Amino acid sequence: MLRRDVLVKRPERTKIYSQRDCVYVYHVTGSEYKKDKKYVVEKRVCIGKMVDDENMNPNDNFYQYYEIVGANEEEPPRFSDAIQVGAPALLFKIMDDLKISELLHSIHGEENANLIKDLVSYMIIRETSTMQHYSDFAWSHLISSEKKWDDSKISELFKHEIDYAQTESFVTKWNEIQTEHSNIYISYDSTNMNTKAEGVEMAEFGHANDDSSVPQVNISYAVNYADATPLFYEMYPGSIIDNTQCSHMVDQAKEYGYKNVGLILDRGYFSIKNIRYFDTKGYDFLMMIKTNSSLVTEMLKESRLPLLTRARYYLPEYDVYGLTKEGTVGDDITVRYFHIYYDNVRASQEKNEYLKQLIKKEKHLQKKVDEKIRRKEDVVPYEKLFKLKYDDNGYLESYKRNENEIQKEVDKLGFFVIVTSKEMTASEALDIYRKRDNVEKIFRMLKAGLEYDTFRVHSQDSLESKTYVMFIASIVRNYLFQGLKKVSKKEKDKKNYTVPAAISELEKITIVKNSKGVYIRRYGLTKKQRSILSQFGVSESYINKVADRMNSRV
Secondary structure, three states, X not given: OOOOOOOXXXXXXXXXXXXXXXXXXXXXXXXXXXXXXXXXXXXXEEEEEEXXXXXXXXXXXXXXXXXXXXXXXXXXXOOXXXXXXXXXXXXXXXXXXXXXXXXXXXXXXXXXXXXHHHXXXXXXXXXXXXXXXXXXXXXXXXXXXXXXOOHHHHHHHHHHHOOHHHHHHHHHHHHHOOOOOOOEEEEEEEEEEEOOOOOOOOOEOXXXXXXXXXXXXXXXXXXXXXXXXXXXXXXXXXXXXHHHHHHHHHHHHXXXXXXXXXXXXXXXXXXXXXXXXXXXXXXXXXXXXOOOXXXXXXXXXXXXXXXXXXXXXXXXXXXXXXXXXXXXXXXXXXXXXXXXXXXXXHHHHHHHHHHHHHHHHHHHHHHHHXXXXXXXXXXXXXXXXXXXXXXXXXXXXXXXXXXHHHHHHHHHOOEEEEEEOOOOOHHHHHHHHHOOHHHHXXXXXXXXXXXXXXXXXXXHHHHHXXXXXXXXXXXXXXXXXXXXXXXXXXXXXXXXXXXXXHHHHHOOOEEEEOOOOOEEXXXXXXXXHHHHHHHOOOOHHHHHHHHHHHHOOO
């Protein structure tokens, strides 16, 4: 490919030949003597084209034999001669369709809005939140920005150019354009992420999922349970227990205009205080209860035999057994609905694991007996499941299993309980709750798909701004994920229509500079690329328009 944007002096000992009013430059690579013709034939490679009497435009072959030196060397081009456009074009189309682009431009202005969109594209395509590599990405990918910004500009954006009022404005307007504001279930959950950055004020020690020795920041998400669309989020200090933060999420939902809403919550949020708060706000709820809770002990006893023996409680759509009982929570007189389930496959797995752990505890106890120095206070955690015997001096002497208590624990295995404020069948409750894993998938996507398990920022302002951009990325990636699920079902091929597989396929759609310095597409779209793009309303002509816009920048 001829590099029209590069001008170099013609190297010495090269040869020039004219053809159709053009003068081409050749590098002599060697020679060969032709015996039959009795003369030497040179082996030549074309390395470019003359511009005037001294200077030439090199082509790709030139760089195999020469280095560019001298005063005629020009600045390198702003973008690569080959630009990957497929994946970014799709992501920008999604942002346009979801009105994210419109919101960003109205809140942040054109320059910052375009950069935020480019960062979202970069995060999703490269599956990273490390901004130091963005400049390399922008060199060879379609971007919305007129300039190829470096990491210093991104740092400035996060530190000073995105503030709380702007992020809150986006989230408010984002929720205003959601079509469902009534008769909707919202899945809510939180996660924590560790950070050692001293400038992050929210980083505090708490109940960490991974490393309790490092301060953490908590992040909660609320998503539409039906399609996992992220609705709003909140950051709070790592020392705050998720359960106590739950009421703030309810208040947020009210502020964003959600009415007649049901909340889907994990067992960690179950408390009488939270339930009463939901009641005061007029929200329905659906949440899991721990099977060792005193609230459901009697219900589990009553339900055990029917669920184990009666076929009429079988729920074929979920391959579990389930029934519903009415009851109250604590001293509250309001009727609640307790949905009790038994999963025999899960019970078998849990029983095997439980007994393995029990054997490990026995081995630990035996070590303590052998040491002959362990007193009662050293073995308190074992007192429930084992009968412990001490000698006259108070040292642990022997032990044996407490079979009654162990059996009580085994009898609970395979059972789980969901409580709802609204009357519904066990099947309906389970259907709603199982879609709660959408919010868990969002967190897995943040940590694995976008590599946001490490913040990589050193100030509170940067953390809040980066988390805001990450929230937008999670919306876009989820929309992509939901669309690809439809494609995989249609094509009967899950493997090739995951988000990473689709991105990889679309990265092959490239525009390259021709001999006139104009970006063109050299190849048509493959069947797989068409299947992916058509799901989101992206046509081949749309890709061509993208190439045209790229030409206006060079």
